[in-house]
Amino acid sequence: MLRRAPPTSLPELEARAAALTGLPLARLAAELDSPVPADLRRAKGWVGQLVEAALGAEGGSHPEPDFDALGVELKTIPVGRDGGPRESTFVCTAPIEGAFEASWETSRVRRKLARVLWVPIAGDRGEPPGARTIGAPRLWVPSPVEDAALAGDWLQLSELIAGGELHRIHGRLGAVLQLRPKAANAADYAWMLDEEGAWVRSVPFGFYLRARFTRGVLGA
DNA sequence: AACTGATCATGT
DNA sequence: ACATGATCAGTT
Numbered sequence: 001m002l003r004r005a006p007p008t009s010l011p012e013l014e015a016r017a018a019a020l021t022g023l024p025l026a027r028l029a030a031e032l033d034s035p036v037p038a039d040l041r042r043a044k045g046w047v048g049q050l051v052e053a054a055l056g057a058e059g060g061s062h063p064e065p066d067f068d069a070l071g072v073e074l075k076t077i078p079v080g081r082d083g084g085p086r087e088s089t090f091v092c093t094a095p096i097e098g099a100f101e102a103s104w105e106t107s108r109v110r111r112k113l114a115r116v117l118w119v120p121i122a123g124d125r126g127e128p129p130g131a132r133t134i135g136a137p138r139l140w141v142p143s144p145v146e147d148a149a150l151a152g153d154w155l156q157l158s159e160l161i162a163g164g165e166l167h168r169i170h171g172r173l174g175a176v177l178q179l180r181p182k183a184a185n186a187a188d189y190a191w192m193l194d195e196e197g198a199w200v201r202s203v204p205f206g207f208y209l210r211a212r213f214t215r216g217v218l219g220a
Numbered sequence: 221a222a223c224t225g226a227t228c229a230t231g232t
Numbered sequence: 233a234c235a236t237g238a239t240c241a242g243t244t
Binding site for chain 2: 233234235236237238239240241242243244
Binding site: 040041043044045046047048049052060061062063066075076078086087089090092093095125188189190191204 | 236
């Protein structure tokens, strides 16, 4: 897949993203010489990686923002006819150390969400990936109210991890931020501390933004 | 229709 | 194993 050079300024990045508005993914894929999968079942990351390449994100699996120099994280978000998100948004994995010493201010969740460029991808479930179209991008910086809501959930969820109360963790907790499994399959595991302070195998957890929250962010 | 738990691909 | 990119698909 071809990849553009990284943008050198925030306005340049925003202009590039805006220029993609209305473009079907099949056309973008053709420009970038990327084969279009028949469906996303075995290509779940294809859309995100395609838009990364189009905007000149560094890509790869490094723990840095997509546009490191600009401090911007890129997120594609599937939206329905009303412009509302169809899915939750993965933020980051829930590291065991992050539950202890880190404050909300220095947490990975907050750093990840400091500045996000949302790129909506319009299309219904089951629609061929190439037929989906890129929507108008939105650069988001959490408002004080949004930040406070995220902080509250993060603290509650982090306390469960820090306390080793792993069995109490499930996707129903958190008003805007939730913890859910984030793994390759059911056999995948991570080492975590239980209530007794013993290392145990656990399903790896990830922080996700609820679709309801993202709906507000997108102004839909 | 929304939501949660499970899953898929790739790179380091 | 864990980071990146997410969506699938069964249940409620």
